[in-house]
Amino acid sequence: MAFTVADAMVSTLKASGVRRIYGLPGDSLNGFTDALRRDGDIAWKHVRHEEAAAFAAAAEAGVTGKLAVAASSCGPGNLHLINGMFDAQRSRVPVLVIAAHIPRVEIGGGYFQETHPQELFRECSVYCEMASVPEQVPRLMEMAMRTALERDGVGVVVIPGELFLDRAASSPRPRPVFKSASLIRPDDSSLAQAAHILNTAERVTILGGAGCAGAHDEAVALAAALKAPMVHSLRGKDFLEYDNPYDVGLTGLIGYSSGYRAMEHCDALLMLGTDFPYRSFYPENVPVVQVDVRGEQIGRRTPVDVPLVGTVKDTAQALLPLLERRTDDGFAEKVTGHYRRVRAHLDQLAEAKPTDSPMHPQYVAAAINRLAARDAVFTADVGTPTVWAARYLRMNGERRLIGSFNHGSMANALPHAIGVQASHPGRQVVALSGDGGLAMLLGELITLRQLDLPVKIVVFDNSALSFVELEMTAAGITTYGTDLQNPDFSAQARAAGLFAARVERADELEEVLRAAFTHDGPALIDARTERHELSLPPKITLEQLKGFTLFATRTVLSGRGDEILELAKTNLRQLSVE
Secondary structure (H helix, E strand, O other): OOOEHHHHHHHHHHHOOOOEEEEOOOHHHHHHHHHHHHHOOOEEEEOOOHHHHHHHHHHHHHHHOOOEEEEEOOOHHHHOOHHHHHHHHHHOOOEEEEEEEOOHHHOOOOOOOOOOHHHHOHHHOOEEEEOOOOOHHHHHHHHHHHHHHHHOOEEEEEEEHHHHHOEOOOOOOOOOOOOOOOOOOOOHHHHHHHHHHHHHOOOEEEEEOHHHOOOHHHHHHHHHHHOOOEEEOOOOHHHHOOOOOOEOOOOOOOOOHHHHHHHHOOOEEEEEOOOOOOHHHOOOOOOEEEEEOOHHHOOOOOOOOEEEEOOHHHHHHHHHHHOOOOOOOHHHHHHHHHHHHHHHHHHHHOOOOOOOOOEOHHHHHHHHHHHOOOOOEEEEOOOHHHHHHHHHOOOOOOOEEEEOOOOOOOOOHHHHHHHHHHHOOOOOEEEEEEHHHHHHOOOHHHHHHHHOOOOEEEEEEOOEOHHHHHHHHHOOOOOOOOEOOOOOHHHHHHHOOOEEEEEOOHHHHHHHHHHHHHOOOOEEEEEEEOOOOOOOOOOOOHHHHHHHHHHHHHHHHOOOHHHHHHHHHHOHHHOOOO
């Protein structure tokens, strides 16, 4: 058979280190998938929904830092990718999307399954172009790959299906595409300005995020020099929480009061590789120094006095010699002491009586943390599973936590786990799934069995969209439309060929988790958890207090006073979080 455009694409992908592609086949993609079959070195990871393919690619790229690939057929096929593409784009991970298109001659005529993917995907990509002739395809694909890697985002190449089967112009040795390595740091004048602010302040707080990946030691060295408590964002948890005597936890809606107080009482703020979005949690009227490799991101959330464009690692190494090392650690000791008290309180909330049924979700999360492997990768659904993961999963420099933390999509935990497990076959992968999230992409349980991926799923099954209920409660709205009439998820998992069990009582959990974690294959635990558990934010505003009072009044008047009693009964243990 002649060397086709699709063959040339596969050669380039293989030379660039791609070893798997996630997707669903379809007629417009047949030329490409057939080239994969003939080559045999790149695995086709067949999922049951294209959204799962994009999420899986995003998770693989998030853990490896390398290019991951998703592909789909035309029209509805590639439309299904869009949610996972947004997740990858907003998480800033390199993903290539190969979007097949209808025949060129039919474009613009309202043809069967016609869409305009190059327009639809532009908002969730860093590169998105359509090939019109066979000669364009290899070059456009290389540009999409290069842009995705260098700008940490989604590169899209749209290809009318017949182009895959066209004869390639030639079959030269493929040019591999990899991310370049650079040293990026601010100029000396900007560093001097930053050092002046930090040296003259009395109470510096550091806020670190995902940009601290690979810069743990440098970030901690800055904290040690400044005697500064360090608050981390959720995406910074992997990289800053462990081996860090200055860590005081998270701030924000799912954070700790210690993190909030560290921000509230500082007189200078140093931001390291973070675009933390919640403006109400930033300190007011204090000088801010922000480090980010993307200059356009600086100052988006709070006014910044000194912008430092560079990587956290390179910038910290250049800044450290300019800092006056402090001996007074009073501020840091006060806030880290606060954190130790908060941590002890949270750990108390994770204790359980053997007869507790349903279980407190904190207990379930703490048990997962205790029993999971030292190098486990966790994925967490948006909503309360993210809250419990943030508070109870301990990072140690080897573990990772992946979630839709910027895009905030439901149903991410299972497909994220697919991508991590496919790219790390010997590593333990644990998905903390919500009942609502799991149900959205329930068909991907079959993907686990078909691809023989030993993912462990723990379902926080409380028969409600509980984080939505919490938002309603805070706004003073009577909960409505959030009930979930769930099946027995363990029975459905067994029907799909998984090891599965349902846990109703606290004294059953540990044994079942151990069995699932040691099982040689995919496993699902349906854990029945308390519906009315409040995940209190570190700062309770007057509006939230008014909202909760209004909620209580409206709920009683609507004839649902028993819900208020259940809420109070469940949360007596959380009366003090300070």
